[in-house]
Structure formats: structure tokens, C-alpha cells
Amino acid sequence: MNRASKYFLILLLILTGCHSGQVSKTEITLLTLKGPSAMGMIDLMDHPEKIISEKLNIEMMDEPMLVRARILKDKPELAVLPLNMAAILYNKGLPYQVIAIPVWGTLYLFGTDSGIKDWASLKNKRVFLMGKGTTPDILFRCLLEKNGLIPDQDVLLDYSFPTHIDLANAVSAGEAPLAVISEPMVSLARSRNPEIVELMDLNVEWAKSFPGNPEMPQTALMGRADFIKDHPEWVAGICEAWSRSTEMVNLQPEHAAQRIVFHKIMPDVESALKSIPGCNLKFRYASDLRSEIAQYLQVFLTFNPDAIGGKLPDEQFICQKPDH
Numbered sequence: 229m230n231r232a233s234k235y236f237l238i239l240l241l242i243l244t245g246c247h248s249g250q251v252s253k254t255e256i257t258l259l260t261l262k263g264p265s266a267m268g269m270i271d272l273m274d275h276p277e278k279i280i281s282e283k284l285n286i287e288m289m290d291e292p293m294l295v296r297a298r299i300l301k302d303k304p305e306l307a308v309l310p311l312n313m314a315a316i317l318y319n320k321g322l323p324y325q326v327i328a329i330p331v332w333g334t335l336y337l338f339g340t341d342s343g344i345k346d347w348a349s350l351k352n353k354r355v356f357l358m359g360k361g362t363t364p365d366i367l368f369r370c371l372l373e374k375n376g377l378i379p380d381q382d383v384l385l386d387y388s389f390p391t392h393i394d395l396a397n398a399v400s401a402g403e404a405p406l407a408v409i410s411e412p413m414v415s416l417a418r419s420r421n422p423e424i425v426e427l428m429d430l431n432v433e434w435a436k437s438f439p440g441n442p443e444m445p446q447t448a449l450m451g452r453a454d455f456i457k458d459h460p461e462w463v464a465g466i467c468e469a470w471s472r473s474t475e476m477v478n479l480q481p482e483h484a485a486q487r488i489v490f491h492k493i494m495p496d497v498e499s500a501l502k503s504i505p506g507c508n509l510k511f512r513y514a515s516d517l518r519s520e521i522a523q524y525l526q527v528f529l530t531f532n533p534d535a536i537g538g539k540l541p542d543e544q545f546i547c548q549k550p551d552h
Contacts, residue, residue: 254282254283255282255283255285256280256282256283256284256285256305256306256455256462256466257285257287257302257304257305257306258272258284258285258286258287258304258305258306258307258308258466259287259289259295259298259299259304259306259307259308260286260287260288260289260307260308261288261289261290261291261292261295261308261309261447262288262289262290262493263334263392263410263411263412263413263493263507264331264334264410264411264412264447264507264508264509265308265330265331265447266288266491266493267412267477267484267488267493267494267500267503267504267507267509268330268331268470268473268474268477268507268509268511269286269330269470269473269474270473270477270484270487270488270491270493271469271472271473271476272284272286272466272469272470272473273286273288273487273491274487278469279465279466279469280461280462280465280466282462284466288491288493290393291391292309292310292313295307295308295309296309296313296317299317299322299324299450300322303452304452305451305452305455306327306449306450306451306452306455306463306466307324307449307450308330308447308448308449308450309447309448309450310363310446310447310448311326311329311445311446311447311448311521311524311525312363312366312525312528312535312536314326314448314450314545315525315528315536315537315540315541315545316535316536316537317450317537318537318541318545319536319537319538319539319541320537323452323453323454324450324451324452324453325450325451325453325456325544325545325546325547326448326449326450326514326521326545326546326547327448327449327450327451327456327463327467327513327514327547327550328448328449328467328470328511328512328513328514329445329446329447329448329449329510329511329512329514329517329521330447330449330470330474330509330510330511330512331446331447331507331508331509331510332431332443332444332445332446332447332508332509332510333430333431333434333443333444333446333508334410334411334431334446334506334507334508335363335364335367335368335408335409335410335430335431335444335446336408336409336410336411336414336426336427336428336429336430336506337355337368337406337407337408337426337427337428337430338399338406338407338408338409338414338417338418338424338425338426338427339399339404339405339406339407339424339425339427340402340405340421340423340424340425341353341405341406341427342425344406344427344428347371347372347375347376347377348375348376350372350377350382350383350406351377351382351383352382352383352384353383353384353406354383354384354385354386354405354406355368355383355384355385355386355406355407355408356386356387356388356389356395356398356399356404356406356407356408357385357386357387357395357407357408358387358389358390358391358392358394358395358408358409359387359390359391360385360387361532361534361535363446364408364409364410365385365387365408366527366528366531366532366535367430367434367444367527368385368408368430369385369531370437370527370530370531371430371433371434371437374437375433375437386404388404389404392409392410392413393413395407395409395413396409396413396414396416396417397417399417399421399424400416400417400420400421400424401421402421402423406427408430411503411506411507412493412494412499412500412503412506412507414426414503414506415494415499415500415502415503415506416494416495416499416503418499418502419496419498419499419502431443431444431508438523440523441519441520441523441524443508443520444524445517445520445521445524446524448514449467449470451463451547453547456547456550460550460551461550461551463550464550464551467511467513467550470511471511474509474510474511477504477509478504478509481501481504481505482501484500484504485497485498485500485501485504486500488500513549514546514547515546515547515548515549516549517546518543518546521546522540525540525541526540
């Protein structure tokens with residue numbers, strides 16, 4: 229064999245790995261949010277190596293905008309975002325589809341103003357929200373109108389605290405007597421200030437306003453379209469493990485609370501335990517929820533079209549249930 233032939237053979241072995249016995253490994257990245265999304269998947273976080281044959285790298289991030297930035301920069305295989313933000317990315321042409329809804333409505337009206345008994349008693353009150361145009365803001369505006377109140381006229385909406393952490397701290401400190409916040413921040417705020425009480429479960433109020441679709445598909449698991457197409461067995465394995473993990477959290481909350489604290493999602497077991505019921509953890513495939521997702525996004529389209537990218541996503545926004 230001449231020298232050129234030897235070099236060609238060596239190059240072929242490097243590229244294919246066929247004769248060396250080595251197979252190129254893939255690292256799959258899953259970006260999740262610190263909060264209910266991560267709480268529902270703690271079994272995956274405990275044992276990522278048991279789910280699929282490839283390495284599963286789970287990263288937990290504090291805010292949806294951080295996840296969005298990573299999607300734009302690094303194109304991870306899987307990511308968790310609010311459903312409306314998933315719609316924005318899809319409408320901008322990013323090749324991602326919604327696989328499942330792992331977290332349903334988590335929003336509550338809380339505070340120290342015990343005079344709030346119903347929607348009418350909110351008239352002329354100031355309610356704090358974490359950011360204009362965000363999910364809590366749009367859904368609360370919708371519910372105000374559904375109950376006969378005009379936002380910014382009958383009820384003053386205040387955005388002084390820009391993140392859910394800032395707002396929860398303000399509620400705890402008594403700086404925000406009325407606020408729309410989500411679990412697990414609700415339970416954390418109550419642990420710091422026992423005078424804080426639940427005034428309205430906005431998930432219940434949503435069900436009253438939309439009896440045909442009584443649940444809020446608030447959070448989406450997205451997957452890169454080529455990854456879903458090329459590796460449905462991996463996607464299915466991750467989804468099945470996530471579903472089992474969610475069931476465990478709901479059925480064994482004491483054990484789950486300890487793991488939630490271990491993964492630094494919540495600071496203490498008592499707050500974690502109290503927050504689990506209000507997080508509404510339920511893993512359901514998006515392909516079974518087309519009408520619910522359309523109804524939910526229609527609210528955003530009506531109140532702030534920019535919050536879903538200016539239009540309802542087409543049917544390719546939702547992928548078929550992955551299979552082995």
C-alpha cells in the first residue's frame with residue numbers, strides 16, 4: 229500500500245469510526261426554567277443518564293428571556309418557555325415546535341388587602357404585575373374585562389417590579405399590597421410574611437370565563453424540528469420520563485419537596501411542599517391540545533398581538549406525539 233492509500237484509509241477511519249469501534253456521541257441540551265417547570269422534572273434532573281442512551285444536559289435558567297437568548301444563540305435541542313413566547317419564536321421563523329404542555333395555570337392574586345372579596349371590590353385599586361405585555365399582565369387584563377372592569381381605568385396596573393422575584397420580594401415586604409404572582413413565588417412570599425393571603429385563584433377565574441377550555445396551557449416544551457424528526461425515540465423517552473416525574477411530584481410531595489430544595493429551585497422544604505399543588509403540574513402532549521392552545525393564544529392576539537408574534541401560529545407549530 230503506498231503512502232497516499234495509507235493516508236486515505238486513516239482519514240476514512242477517523243470520519244466513520246467503523247473500524248475503531250468508536251461511535252460519535254451526541255449531547256442533548258434541555259433548557260428549563262427555575263420554577264414549576266423544573267419542579268415537575270426533578271426525576272430527570274436526578275437521573276438524566278437513565279433516560280436515553282445519549283448524554284442529556286439539563287440547564288436551569290432564572291427567566292424566560294434568558295432561555296430565549298440561548299435559543300437564538302445556541303439552538304438547543306429542547307427548551308421550556310411560556311407558550312406565548314414559543315409562538316413568537318415560531319412566528320419569527322425559528323425551527324421549533326411545541327411538543328407538550330408540562331405546566332398549567334400558576335397565577336394568583338395575593339396580598340395583604342383583605343377587603344378584596346370579588347372582582348367588583350378591585351375597582352379603584354392598584355394591582356402590581358411583573359411586566360407589561362407578559363403572560364400575567366395579558367391574562368389579568370383579559371379577566372378584568374371579562375368581569376366588567378376596564379384595565380388602567382377601573383383598576384390601576386403598576387409595573388414597578390420587573391421580574392417575578394422582585395415582585396414576590398415586594399409583596400413579602402408589604403410594598404405591593406395587591407399583586408399577581410405565580411407559584412412557587414406565592415408560597416415563598418407567604419413563608420416570609422404570614423399576613424399575605426390568597427385573594428383569587430386566577431386559574432379558577434379563567435375556567436369561569438372560558439368554560440369550554442377551562443385550563444390555561446401556560447408553559448410549553450419546545451423542540452428543534454430537525455431533532456424531533458431525526459430522533460423521535462429520544463424525544464419520546466424524555467417526555468415519558470418527564471410525565472412519570474410529574475406524577476411522582478404530585479403523588480409524593482414530601483419526597484419531591486426535598487429534591488426541589490436539593491436542586492436549589494426553592495430555599496426550604498416547607499415552602500416547596502406548600503407550592504406543589506398550586507403549580508398545576510400535568511404533562512400533556514400538545515397534539516392532544518390543539519383547541520386549548522388556540523383558545524389561549526387567541527386571548528394574547530386580542531389583547532396584545534405582539535405577545536405572540538402578531539398572528540396565530542399555523543398548524544405546524546404543534547408537532548405530533550413522538551413515538552419510539
